[in-house]
Amino acid sequence: MEKKLVIVLALATIAALSTLGANAQQASGANKQKVAENFKKADANGDGMLTRSEFERLIQLNAEANIGQAAQIVRFGRYDMAFNRIDADRNGLLTPQEFQAFAR
Ligand SMILES: [Ca+2]
Numbered sequence: 001m002e003k004k005l006v007i008v009l010a011l012a013t014i015a016a017l018s019t020l021g022a023n024a025q026q027a028s029g030a031n032k033q034k035v036a037e038n039f040k041k042a043d044a045n046g047d048g049m050l051t052r053s054e055f056e057r058l059i060q061l062n063a064e065a066n067i068g069q070a071a072q073i074v075r076f077g078r079y080d081m082a083f084n085r086i087d088a089d090r091n092g093l094l095t096p097q098e099f100q101a102f103a104r
Pocket residue numbers: 043044045046047048049050051054
């Protein structure tokens with residue numbers, strides 16, 4: 001009986017620790033979190049991918065949050081250049097994966 005309790009407690013501790021680990025990772029990637037948030041906001045039709053015009057909205061949101069080079073892209077109107085760089089498979093749509101790969 002007591003042995004069982006120890007095992008349950010140990011499992012609960014492991015679960016709690018891995019939750020903490022995940023939280024710590026999220027905190028260190030605060031910008032990433034914000035970019036993911038902005039990605040959702042910018043995705044007007046909610047298909048999980050960004051078109052060129054949805055991308056423009058994302059960059060504007062990122063610029064407001066002072067993330068990466070977004071402010072410069074807005075300032076110089078370099079949306080096309082940025083879009084083409086991030087769109088790794090050149091299908092005219094940005095997936096979160098393409099975006100994360102670029103932001104890394
Ligand atoms: Ca979309």
